[in-house]
Amino acid sequence: MSEVLSKNVKSMKKDLFESPDFYQIDDLLTEEHKLVRSSIRDFVKKEISPYIEDWCQKAHFPYEIVKKFGEVGAFGPQLPTEYGGGGMDYIAYGLAMQEIERGDSGMRSTASVQGSLVMYPIYKFGSEEQRKKYLPKLGSGEMLGCFGLTEPDHGSNPSGMTTNFVDKGDHYLLNGAKMWISNSPKADIAVVWAKNEAGRIHGLIVERGMEGFSTPETHGKWSLRASTTGELVFDNVKVPKENLLPGKSGLGAPMMCLDSARYGISWGALGAAMDCYDSARRYAIERIQFDKPIASFQLIQKKLAEMLTEITKAQLVTWRLGKLMNEGKATTAQISLAKRNNVAMALEIAREARQIHGGMGITGEYPIMRHMMNLESVVTYEGTHDIHLLILGNEITGIPAFK
Missing domain, CATH: 1.10.540.10 (Acyl-CoA dehydrogenase/oxidase, N-terminal domain)
Known part of the structure; x- marks a missing residue:
């Protein structure tokens, strides 16, 4: 009760x-x-x-x-x-x-x-x-899916993946493991990226219930705690040949998927930043110290003004990127810029908002610390902060620094 x-x-x-x-x-x-x-x-x-x-x-x-x-x-x-x-x-x-x-x-x-x-x-x-x-x-929502690319030893370098499948005539035999997979413990299907005998990367649809396929859950997270995360383990999994994605092979295929997801993250991080800003603005007006609202102090106003400035810049970046996506013109580097900038911006706003909230900022009464912990995952997944910087560096100079 x-x-x-x-x-x-x-x-x-x-x-x-x-x-x-x-x-x-x-x-x-x-x-x-x-x-x-x-x-x-x-x-x-x-x-x-x-x-x-x-x-x-x-x-x-x-x-x-x-x-x-x-x-x-x-x-x-x-x-x-x-x-x-x-x-x-x-x-x-x-x-x-x-x-x-x-x-x-x-x-x-x-x-x-x-x-x-x-x-x-x-x-x-x-x-x-x-x-x-x-x-x-x-x-x-009748089915839930997950995406299997990252491996225990291959995160920022997915081309080094060791998950593989071999042709057995009437089916493929899949072996390997993936980790840090959102949705995996509850997923009905997994879109898995693996190498064939020739070392070419292909996508396969693996269904829950296939013998040798398991999805151990990852416990002890301090971030994304309301999301379910786990592994994908393939131990001689028989995958029907009709489950191979026929339209594209090579690393470019999963990278196209990540472009779409990273684009969404650039908007998502903006939402987290907005929530922190709105909470901080409201708290600063209501919180009384030295007989007046803390919003009346210059340093608090500086924090709020800088938050609004960065949010506004990010709004313009995402809107313009959205127009480019609609026109089929957005590049991987442009998406990297937005993802990297907006997540870093959101993290900084979360930290400043936490200071405005004082001790209350670490409690569940306000969303600040939860956003801050979540964003520490967002800044790493689907391309780390530094990898997106190097993608931009490659675009600027024509010289890849990560090979």
Whole structure:
């Protein structure tokens, strides 16, 4: 009874978020964009905000959220409707990721892995049979998927992967392991990248229940605690030949998927930054010290002004990148710039917001410390802060520094 009462009390906690728009970027959005943002924001306020602190404290992944994400259209909004997507553009997709990560980075990880790293490769590189078999169920949340690229000894250097498969005539035999895989412990399917006998990288769809396939969960995380993370282990797994993605091979295939996901992260991190800024602004006005609100002190105003400046710059970067994505012109380097800049910006804002909140900033009464811990994962996954810097360096100089 006390647990139910506790949950009810938490559900009464108001989400008062107000989105900053200092440069009137809303004027650049279509009515559809605003509708998408509004519907996802309402969803977050109802289904995530009242419970997220409790989920994170307990390191609990609320599996029921998967179906709810499907119902609200959070999975693959940029993919065609006939394949379970939303039929919208990349700005709508970005806004959806922004709103979900404003609620929590782990929740956004669940959604963006499903849309950009599972649905996207099946849509882009899969056969028509694969698209029809998997995409509608993934889009509706009936199925959950994960993306297997990172290995224990190959993170920033995925080309060195050792996971491999051999042709056994009527099937492939898959061996190897992947780690730091979002969604894996609960996933129904995994899009796995492995080398064939010739050393060429291919994508395969591995289904839960295939003999020799297991997904051990990763415990003890201090970050993304409401997201489920684990490994993918393949011990002589027989994969039907029709589960090979036929449309593209080579490292470029998973990198295209990561471009889509990194684009979503650039918007998502902006949402986390907005949440920290909004909480800090509100707290500074309400918190009284020396007989006046701390918002009246110059140093607090400096922090808030700098937060708003960086958020506004990031909003313009993501909007322009979204336009380039819609036109098919966005480059990997441009996506790297946005991902790297916006995540670093969000981390800095989280740290400044924590100072404005004082001791209260480390408690679950406010979202600051949770965002800060989450962003420490976001700054590393799908290309570390330094790797994205080197991608830009290569673009500038024509000299790759990571080979």
